[in-house]
Amino acid sequence: MDKHLVSPNPHIHAAVSTESLMRDVIIALLPAIIVSVLFYGWGELLILAVSALSCVLFEWAIAKFLFKDTALFCCPAALVTGLLLAMNLPVSTPWWIVVLGALFAIGVVKMSFGGIGQNVFNPAIAARVFLLVSFPQQMTHWTAPAGFIHSVDAFSGATLLGQVPVLGALEADKLVSLQTLLYNIGGSAGEISALALLVGWAYLLIRRVIKPWITLSIFATVAVVAGIFHLADPTLYTGPLFNLLTGGVILGACFMATDYVTSPMSTWGGVIYGVGIGFLLMMIRYFGSYPEGVSFAILLMNMTVPLLNRWFHGKKYGRA
Amino acid sequence: MAKLTTFSIGGVHPDDSKIARGCAIEVLPLPSTVYISMAQHLGAPAKPVVAVGDKVKTGTVIAEPGGFISAFVHSSVSGTVKSIGPRKDIAGNPVTHVEITVEGDEWEESIDRSDTLVTAIPEDRAAILDRIKACGVVGLGGATFPTHVKLNPAPGSKAECLILNGAECEPYLTSDYRIMLERSREIVVGAAIMQAVLGGCRCVIGIEENKPEAIAAMDAAVLSLGYPGIEVLPLKKKYPQGGEKQLIDAVMHRQVGSGALPISVGAVVQNVATALAVYEAVQKNKPLITNTLTVTGDCLPVERQHNYLFRIGMPLSFIAEQAGGVPEAAAKLVSGGPMMGKAIANLDATTVKGSSSILYLSEAATKRGKESYCIRCGRCADACPMGLEPFLLRRLYVAGDLEGLEKEAVQDCIECGCCLYSCPAYIPLLDQIRMAKGQVMGVIRARAAAAKAAAEAAKAAKQ
Ligand code: SF4
Ligand code: SF4
Numbered sequence: 092m093d094k095h096l097v098s099p100n101p102h103i104h105a106a107v108s109t110e111s112l113m114r115d116v117i118i119a120l121l122p123a124i125i126v127s128v129l130f131y132g133w134g135e136l137l138i139l140a141v142s143a144l145s146c147v148l149f150e151w152a153i154a155k156f157l158f159k160d161t162a163l164f165c166c167p168a169a170l171v172t173g174l175l176l177a178m179n180l181p182v183s184t185p186w187w188i189v190v191l192g193a194l195f196a197i198g199v200v201k202m203s204f205g206g207i208g209q210n211v212f213n214p215a216i217a218a219r220v221f222l223l224v225s226f227p228q229q230m231t232h233w234t235a236p237a238g239f240i241h242s243v244d245a246f247s248g249a250t251l252l253g254q255v256p257v258l259g260a261l262e263a264d265k266l267v268s269l270q271t272l273l274y275n276i277g278g279s280a281g282e283i284s285a286l287a288l289l290v291g292w293a294y295l296l297i298r299r300v301i302k303p304w305i306t307l308s309i310f311a312t313v314a315v316v317a318g319i320f321h322l323a324d325p326t327l328y329t330g331p332l333f334n335l336l337t338g339g340v341i342l343g344a345c346f347m348a349t350d351y352v353t354s355p356m357s358t359w360g361g362v363i364y365g366v367g368i369g370f371l372l373m374m375i376r377y378f379g380s381y382p383e384g385v386s387f388a389i390l391l392m393n394m395t396v397p398l399l400n401r402w403f404h405g406k407k408y409g410r411a
Numbered sequence: 412m413a414k415l416t417t418f419s420i421g422g423v424h425p426d427d428s429k430i431a432r433g434c435a436i437e438v439l440p441l442p443s444t445v446y447i448s449m450a451q452h453l454g455a456p457a458k459p460v461v462a463v464g465d466k467v468k469t470g471t472v473i474a475e476p477g478g479f480i481s482a483f484v485h486s487s488v489s490g491t492v493k494s495i496g497p498r499k500d501i502a503g504n505p506v507t508h509v510e511i512t513v514e515g516d517e518w519e520e521s522i523d524r525s526d527t528l529v530t531a532i533p534e535d536r537a538a539i540l541d542r543i544k545a546c547g548v549v550g551l552g553g554a555t556f557p558t559h560v561k562l563n564p565a566p567g568s569k570a571e572c573l574i575l576n577g578a579e580c581e582p583y584l585t586s587d588y589r590i591m592l593e594r595s596r597e598i599v600v601g602a603a604i605m606q607a608v609l610g611g612c613r614c615v616i617g618i619e620e621n622k623p624e625a626i627a628a629m630d631a632a633v634l635s636l637g638y639p640g641i642e643v644l645p646l647k648k649k650y651p652q653g654g655e656k657q658l659i660d661a662v663m664h665r666q667v668g669s670g671a672l673p674i675s676v677g678a679v680v681q682n683v684a685t686a687l688a689v690y691e692a693v694q695k696n697k698p699l700i701t702n703t704l705t706v707t708g709d710c711l712p713v714e715r716q717h718n719y720l721f722r723i724g725m726p727l728s729f730i731a732e733q734a735g736g737v738p739e740a741a742a743k744l745v746s747g748g749p750m751m752g753k754a755i756a757n758l759d760a761t762t763v764k765g766s767s768s769i770l771y772l773s774e775a776a777t778k779r780g781k782e783s784y785c786i787r788c789g790r791c792a793d794a795c796p797m798g799l800e801p802f803l804l805r806r807l808y809v810a811g812d813l814e815g816l817e818k819e820a821v822q823d824c825i826e827c828g829c830c831l832y833s834c835p836a837y838i839p840l841l842d843q844i845r846m847a848k849g850q851v852m853g854v855i856r857a858r859a860a861a862a863k864a865a866a867e868a869a870k871a872a873k874q
Binding site: 356 | 420423425511582656660665666668669671741742743744745749750751752753754755756770772776777779780781782783784785786787788789791792793796797798799800802820823826828829831832833835836837841842845
């Protein structure tokens with residue numbers, strides 16, 4: 092009899108683990124990654140590889156040598172951070188800046204809070220903002236890349252969002268068309284293809300890795316806020332479609348704001364969180380000094396998560 | 412097809428693995444000895460009324476209730492009482508058992524052993540309740556609560572709906588399914604008897620959609636017997652549908668308050684196997700000495716899987732032998748379902764009234780992954796059918812915050828296992844929540860006792 096296990100119920104487990112969930116996120120990122128490598132070429136592949144490998148290496152090293160607890164090391168989770176960070180960087184970013192970003196994401200944002208599950212801020216976004224503030228030149232300017240697919244409308248200079256102060260809202264709005272949904276050359280890998288990102292998001296929903304509410308509430312808020320301002324004065328304020336499809340809104344709403352650790356647990360908490368992100372990002376875009384507001388909006392709302400978790404709970408059985 | 416109903420909060424969808432569903436119920440041969448436990452119902456253990464050397468028949472009373480919530484126990488075989496004393500139960504804890512050496516199979520004459528279906532319901536409510544009590548009937552859905560107590564709600568409360576639990580939501584188990592197929596008419600008569608006892612409320616038989624044959628068989632039985640106010644309700648498959656509170660929510664769309672009894676929302680829930688036991692007790696005068704159990708598992712070939720009619724008191728090891736022994740690949744032996752059953756530490760332990768299975772799980776099926784850190788994914792909270800937040804309860808438990816635990820309703824936990832089942836980080840949520848619940852229940856009970864004592868002291872002071 093001794094050879095049989097005796098332990099409390101339940102005696103079976105769902106086919107899910109932290110690793111399998113993170114693997115699903117990586118799979119969901121693949122369409123966008125493939126599109127970005129096609130358009131941006133070897134340079135993009137290099138950034139992705141450097142970022143992913145550095146994140147994995149830093150997390151492993153810190154878990155093993157500083158915390159002496161390898162359970163803190165979750166390889167696919169570190170990979171996700173690395174890929175997301177890379178997708179937030181312009182293709183022309185020098186490799187050492189990428190490594191620095193990875194070190195900040197893993198070492199400062201994630202591990203210094205205690206590692207997996209403990210961090211307040213989304214590591215990839217915090218690292219991006221850190222790089223944006225430290226290296227504004229390299230982080231906002233980029234050169235037309237040598238991709239495997241050459242696009243006629245590739246141009247050097249600023250991103251679509253960056254065109255707003257140059258061309259004015261009316262002209263900038265015109266730059267956005269249905270084609271932008273498929274691919275949009277300019278900006279970082281995570282901005283290239285809205286469609287590829289949405290396909291990945293749909294995969295996460297189908298696999299029940301995440302729920303749609305946070306993402307949908309961000310989209311809805313961006314659309315409503317941009318719609319109101321645009322109606323009020325189209326010469327000053329870009330419209331809903333422009334704001335949904337440019338910058339990192341889709342990447343942020345689908346993959347960064349839905350990060351388990353740094354988003355609220357309850358559905359209603361998630362909705363408020365999403366509305367907050369959408370609203371803040373539009374305010375930053377319209378009135379702030381940075382053209383892109385997604386990262387700041389998510390970081391700001393990350394700070395409200397403990398409160399949202401305290402205030403919003405699911406309904407308990409048989410209790411009011 | 413109309414939209415199927417189910418409970419409204421949480422729940423999980425494990426693969427139903429009803430491998431033994433095609434195995435008709437077989438009657439087991441008699442072993443040389445049976446060991447009948449005195450603690451096989453909820454409440455006080457029964458008190459033996461036989462002595463070593465006594466001759467007993469199949470159906471003879473060998474123990475009487477040890478308290479208000481307790482039950483009669485009968486001999487399931489004929490023979491001689493060989494010993495009365497402690498013996499290890501499945502967890503390895505000593506419990507008083509009556510050991511009986513089997514000699515022949517001579518039944519008490521008062522028991523009607525024929526197959527004739529008796530459909531006329533006795534008039535006298537008190538007589539029915541007495542019969543159920545005298546026959547030692549207890550709930551066979553898991554809690555083994557004495558049935559005569561449950562069918563006799565406190566004055567002032569009225570049953571509106573008798574819910575018959577045919578959900579059998581635990582994976583692997585098929586004994587309820589088989590009796591619904593093979594003994595549907597007896598179950599329906601049992602339901603009608605309980606309806607009568609409860610003063611003629613309506614009766615809903617809830618069965619999960621993954622058992623269409625059982626739904627059809629029960630439907631046909633209800634139709635042919637023609638008792639008023641009984642209906643079969645197909646339910647969407649979701650675990651833990653058979654949980655009392657969940658079933659009430661699914662069927663009546665009402666929720667029982669924390670710490671309250673189902674009758675507070677007009678519900679009485681009984682398992683289909685209990686209905687069968689009630690039928691046999693009231694119509695056939697047969698005490699609860701047999702039940703049906705499934706021998707199954709993912710590492711047992713289907714031709715070695717069985718649904719057995721067993722005599723209560725047969726050792727589990729005897730039944731396992733009859734089914735060809737414990738398979739090599741079994742890593743864990745479970746009595747009950749894989750979600751809520753108990754691991755068998757001692758296969759020599761005996762079957763009890765509530766035994767429902769011997770489940771062999773392979774290493775692959777039962778292995779828990781290595782525990783890591785909570786990633787705040789919220790899956791445990793989404794899965795909890797009581798709407799609790801297991802990750803939070805666990806955190807409060809680790810912090811020793813009993814007040815917070817009570818506020819977050821740890822005492823409402825039904826120990827269904829959905830949280831741990833769903834957790835990607837393999838955190839032993841239920842293991843810790845169970846401890847937390849125990850501590851908080853202790854506090855609540857102590858407070859209630861103190862309040863009662865204070866009230867009595869105040870009353871005494873007034874006089
Ligand atoms: S075991 Fe308790 S806490 Fe866990 S899911 Fe079930 S009711 Fe909720
Ligand atoms: S399911 Fe596990 S990892 Fe997810 S929130 Fe609950 S305890 Fe944390």
